[in-house]
Amino acid sequence: MSQTDQKQPTPTSVEGPAGPPAQRRPDPAAALRPRSLTQNSIPWWVGLVVLAAAAVLGAALSALISFSIALWLIFTAVSYVIISYVVTRTRVNRRKATDGFWKNLVYLAFIVALLPLVSVIWSVVSVGVPGLLEPGFLASDMRGIDGSIDQQSQEEGTAVLGGIRHAMIGSLLITLTATLISVPIGLMTSIYLVEYSRGGTLARAITFFVDVMTGIPSIVAGLFGAAAMGWFLSTANSLGLPLPSRSTMGITAAVALSVLMIPVVVRTTEEMLRVVPNELREASYALGVRKWRTILKVVIPTAISGIAAGVTLAIARVIGETAPILVTAGFVVYTNWNMFQGWMTALPVYIYRQFQNPTSPNFSDPSHQRAWAAALVLILIVMGLNLIARIIAALFAPKKTGR
Amino acid sequence: MSKSITAKDLNVYYGDFLAVEGVNIEIAARSVTAFIGPSGCGKTTFLRSLNRMHEVLPGARVEGELLLDDDNIYAPGVDPVTVRTMVGMVFQRPNPFPTMSIRENVLAGYKLNGARLSRSRADEIVEEALRGANLWNEVKDRLDNPGSGLSGGQQQRLCIARTVAVKPDVILMDEPCSALDPISTLAIEDLIGELKQDYTIVIVTHNMQQAARVSEKTAFFNIAGTGKPGKMIEYDDTHVIFNNPSNEQTERYVSGKFG
Ligand SMILES: Nc1ncnc2c1ncn2[C@@H]1O[C@H](COP(=O)(O)OP(=O)(O)OP(=O)(O)O)[C@@H](O)[C@H]1O
C-alpha cells in the first residue's frame, strides 16, 4: 500500500520540468471537437437525393449495354454506394465516409443473400398457384390419371385432373412416424449427455458419432433403412414370424428419415438442456427431489420451448427429403394409409416423378403444373412448421415478467 | 422437528483440492449460527456439505463424520435425497422455478416428488408457508402469477417459503440477503428470528452487523493463502466473537483490519 502511495503522480511530475505545457501546445482534444453540434452531419434528404441520382445513373449505364431491370438495379446499387461515399467524404469527413461505405456493403450483402430465397418463393408461387387452384387437387390422388387425360387437358384446355392427396398423406404418415421414433431416442441421448455423462469417454464417443451422423448424405440413410429393414424382415421370416417379406413400405422410410433426424434432435435438445441454469437443478435437489424427477419436472419443462422448436425444425428438415423415401417406400398413384404394407408416395417423390416421368411423355404440361403446385404445398408446409415452431417456443417459454 | 448438527474432523474436497480441512463444530437445535470469513475460505463449501449438496458437483467428496442429532449423514448406505428432505437450503441468488406459479413454487417440494395433496390441504400448506415467510399479504391475491414476476426480495422469501413448506429440521442459508435491499434484508432477518423457534438455522453472511443481529453463535473461517485449505478458526457465542475473540485472526477480521 505504502509503495503505491509513493508512486501517485504529482502535478509537477506530469507537467515535467519545463512547466505547464498548455501555453505552448494546443489542446489535442480541440482538434476532435466539432465547432457546432450539427457540423459533422448531413441533412436526411441527402440520402434520397443520392439514391435518385444513382437510379438515373444506373438507368443510363444499363441503357448503354442493353436495358434490363436486373442490370439497372445492379448499376443503381453500385453507384449509390460510390456516390454516397464521395458525398460523405467531401461534405463530412473520411471516418464517416468509410463507416457509411461499409454499412452500405453490409446492406447489399444482406439483400444479395435474400435474393435467392425471394426468387425461389416468387417463382414457385407464381407457377404453382394455377395448379393449386385446380378443383380437387388436394382431395384426389393420381389413380386413373393416364396420358390420354393429360393430352386432352393440354390440347383442349380442359381441367387438369389428379392431385396430391396420396402424397400428402404419405409425407404426413412417414414424417410423423419418423418423429415418433427419433424424438424419444434423441431426447434421451441428450439427457444422458447433459445430465448424466460428466464428460466421460462414452459421452465423447456419442458426440462424435452424432456429429458424423449429421453429415450422412440422405441417400445413404435411405440405403441403410432399406438394408436394415430387409435384413430384419428376412431374419424374422426365417424364424417363422408372420411379418411381410418385402421391405418397401412406409415404416422403412420412417426409419431412414430417423437416421437423419436423430442427430438434429440430439444437437438442438442438448443445447437447450445446457442453458437450463444449474441453480434450478440445485433448488430442486435441495428440496429432496431425486435426479430423474428433477430432470422430468424441472429441467425439461424449463427447456421445453426450445426442444419443441428444435423438433419442429428437424421435421421441416426431413419433410423435404426425396432420395431416402424413393429407395425405401417407392412410389404409387393411390392413397396408402398402411405404414406396414405396400408402397407409399411422399410429396418430394411425387414432385420428382411428375418432372422426371410425366404421366404423358409427349404432353408434359399438366404433369409440370402438378409438380409446381405440389412444390408450393411443400414450401407452405415447411413455412407452416417454422411458424408452429415459433408459436410453440413463445407459448411454452417460461413466463418472464418483473424482476 | 429440529435437529442439532455435529461435525467431526470434516474434510471437504473438490477432486484432489482440499477446500475445507478439519472442521469440528457443534450446532444446537433451534438456534441461529452464522458463518463469517473472507471470500474463498470455504463457507459455502462447508455449508453445502451439511446437506450433501456438495457431492452434486463432479469429483466433489467429503471425509469425516457429520451427525444430525445422532445419525451420521455420511455413513454408508445413507441416501443423500433423504438427507436433503431434512436439511433445506436457501441460495445466494433467489431461484424460483420459472415455469411455476407462486403457488406451485411453494408446493414444489411436494409436487416435484409426486405427492398427491387435496386442494384444501395444498391451500393450507401454501398459506402457512407464505405466512411463515412474511410473504402472504403481498402475494395472496396473485398466487397463480409466475413466481419470477416478483421482486428480488419477494423471490427470496418465496424460496424460503418453498423450503419451510416441506418442514425440514435444519435450514441452511448461503448469503440470503446479498442481492437484496436493506428493507428486504430486514424482513428476512426478522423472519430468521421467527424461524428459529422451529428450525436449526445456519447462515453464511459477509455482513458482520447481520451476523451480530441474527445469530447466537458465530463461526469464523479463514484461509492461510491461495491453494491452502480453509479452516474454522474460532467458534463461540456471537458477542464473544465480536467483542473479545480469543484468536488474533478473528480479532483482526471482525475489527476490519484485513480481508
Ligand atoms: N466447483 C468448484 N470446483 C473447484 N473448486 C471450487 C469450486 N467451488 C469453490 N471452489 C474453491 O473452494 C474454495 C472455497 O470456496 P467457497 O465457495 O466455499 O468460498 P466462500 O467462503 O463461500 O467464499 P465467498 O465468501 O466468496 O462466497 C475456494 O478456493 C474455491 O476456489
Ligand SMILES: [Mg+2]
Ligand atoms: Mg460463498
